[in-house]
Amino acid sequence: MSVIKVQHISKHFGSLKAVDDLSFEVQTGQVFGFLGQNGSGKSTTIRMLLSLIHPSSGSIEIFGQSIEKNRAAILEQVGAIIERPDLYPYLSAKEHLQLFAKVRKQKITANAIDETLVKVGLANRANDKVQTFSLGMKQRLGIAIALVHNPSLIILDEPTNGLDPQGIADIRELIKKLAKEEGKTVFVSSHLLSEIEQVANQILIIHQGKKMVEGVTKELLDPQKRIVQIKTMDDAGTLQVIVAGSFSNYLLPRKEGIFLKIPTYEIPLLNESLIKAGVSLLGIETKNSLEDYFLQITSNA
Amino acid sequence: MWSLINVELYKIFRRPRTYIAFGAIAALIVVIQLGLKIDGNSYAAFLMKDINDTLTVDGKVLNGYLICYILLQLLLVHVPLLVALIAADMISGEANLGTLRLLFSTPYSRTHWVLAKFIAASVYTILLLIWLAFLALFVSMWVFGTDDLFLMKSNYVVLIQQNDVLWRYVGAFVFASFSLLTVTSLGFLMSSMANNSIGPIVGTMSAIVFFTILSTLNIPLFTVIKPYLFTTHMNNWKEFFDIKVNANNEAITGSVLNIPKIKTSLIVLSLHIILFVSASIIIIKKKDILS
């Protein structure tokens, strides 16, 4: 069952298209990696999921209900951090959780608050004011706020920002635990593939508001498969040849250029079939990993 | 809804800034009281120059009731600025801080939040007014004692018997709460339009100063628009201290000269409050939260 179902959403700010015809689905229990450079439209998308921004077009369903129409019921089951961990400097970690516990319809016990603080590793700083916190500690508190009401969908926007390596590892473990042990659905965004690829079982790459690629992490990162870019004199014609042929399954959706994720041993066969089809081939470049691919598409821009 | 109001009040009263206004009012009042305690008689003599030419005024003119009136006259011009400090920060301050997105991604609607914030800001405003009343009225009554209220207005003098004064202050403070809530709602409106606190605070203060100047200038051009300015109506708490006289020019104890004027002002102020708060809600509902 899909927890999040986004269909053709776009958001314009004046002439700027922040999100452009984006569609995806997140299934129950998944850790969904939402990957993109800074300014690629990640946060705008997340804000639309939380009804902080009204989409210019398209629809968003969470738990099978429209976010526009059933906002309150949906958000009762959602916990989120959005971009920077902005908090009240004059309140302590515990006071933050108490405060946000109050704005939930369900009763949240003092115990639950303490447990959440332990979960994010802030138990020993529970009563310290946030103004004394490092960025990493604020990030942990932000996550605690997202978790305190035990939501079934957790949306984490760049949760490891500002954390030290140990902190990053901790959060990674936490995300895995939430999904595996507690059966929660986690939607996590980042601009670093290295972070996402270790936790997410599904990855979507967004660039300039458009979906670049989406797939199961294992497959996208399969060491047996390589990403190749086919350079030709006539991309459109070549694309038709590939779509019609037996390599169509390997095709990666791209705005420009032709990319395939293909087992290494099939690359010569691909070469051969293209030449047979009369494609004026300039070359086939192989990329080593999804990282390369991510860097490629994002630096292309 | 109650929990939201609770949360907002909690935030207001945990912030050091909140107490600036309480401190400022206390400081202003104590300074004025001290000045009047030491040198009040010469001030009273100055005010009564014309009267003393005709009559001898026997009794404690400079009593707690008059001191309170003087304080209100001076302070009710400035308190709106202190109210703006908090009210104009209620939404924009959180937008600036980045916490607004946390609030607006909770199950409560933006309308709920805006109303909760307005109610919390109103509670703050009323508490400020109660603080003002306590210091200006009760402390003055304690320090200066009580007697009849001998009020020197621009064109005439009103002598109100001391047992006829206190309820007028209750009326005046209730009226003043409407005045200040108008300021609260104006600050709130400005706050809903910005993502930083300085703009709305300065904007609200400027608007009050600007309209107050228009309200006080007796220039024919401005007298046309005066009745429509909320600042004109804000000062009408003074109407509680004007008294009716009968055909024999005897003041009627317990009467208020111009009740319709008070009613009109209360209606105008209430309409402003409703208008400003509704506009805030509409603006916030339509807004994309980008902060």
Add this chain to the structure above:
Amino acid sequence: MNIKNYKKIVVVGGWFISSLIISLTTLAQTDPLIEKVAQKLALVNDYVAEGVMKTDVSFIKASLGKVKVYFKKPNLLKVKKEGGISLLPRGGVSLTINTLLNTKQYTTIAGGTQLLNGKNLTVIKLIPTDDNLDWVISTLWIDPIDALVYKTATTTKENGSYEITMQYGDYAKYGLASKIVFSFNTKDYKLPNGITLEFGDEDPAAKQKALKNKKGTIEITYNNYTINKGVPNTIF
């Protein structure tokens, strides 16, 4: 006429008359009618009177106030408002009494008779013989039948004139009035808006009223007198 003129002016009431007359009795050459008045007043050594004071000045809005008036021979007098602020004619009460009491040098002139409120009153004028005195002339309207003073009018050198009228009731036999009205001229009253901080629209009715009536009165209606029961000096 300017009201500054009331600096040393005289006063409120029956006590004024009583004091005046008492002082007159010490003089040898007086009009026989004044002598008769004085004899009546000599019966009173002291009194405490309760009354209601009304202030009627165009620019003052005041309600009726209860007052107590204390008198003691020869010239002690005090008007006290029961808890509150009272407005009394400029100059103070005792000063004005003194002014007249000290007027030991004057002559009386018969001024004939005059009809006042249906009564045929004998008019007697007092003219001071001492040039240093502030007042120039004082006129008394006296009823020759009951020997009561119904009206006085005094003109001062610098401070204009004032008038006191009296009505009598139960205490007429002591020469004590049941109601006295003190009339005086008022000066314009105006405080700048900058001081009163009143910036609203000016009340045209109030303005008009201020222009209409330039005469102010303070009247005291006595309910009862407690006569010759002793009044401690500490009151005054």
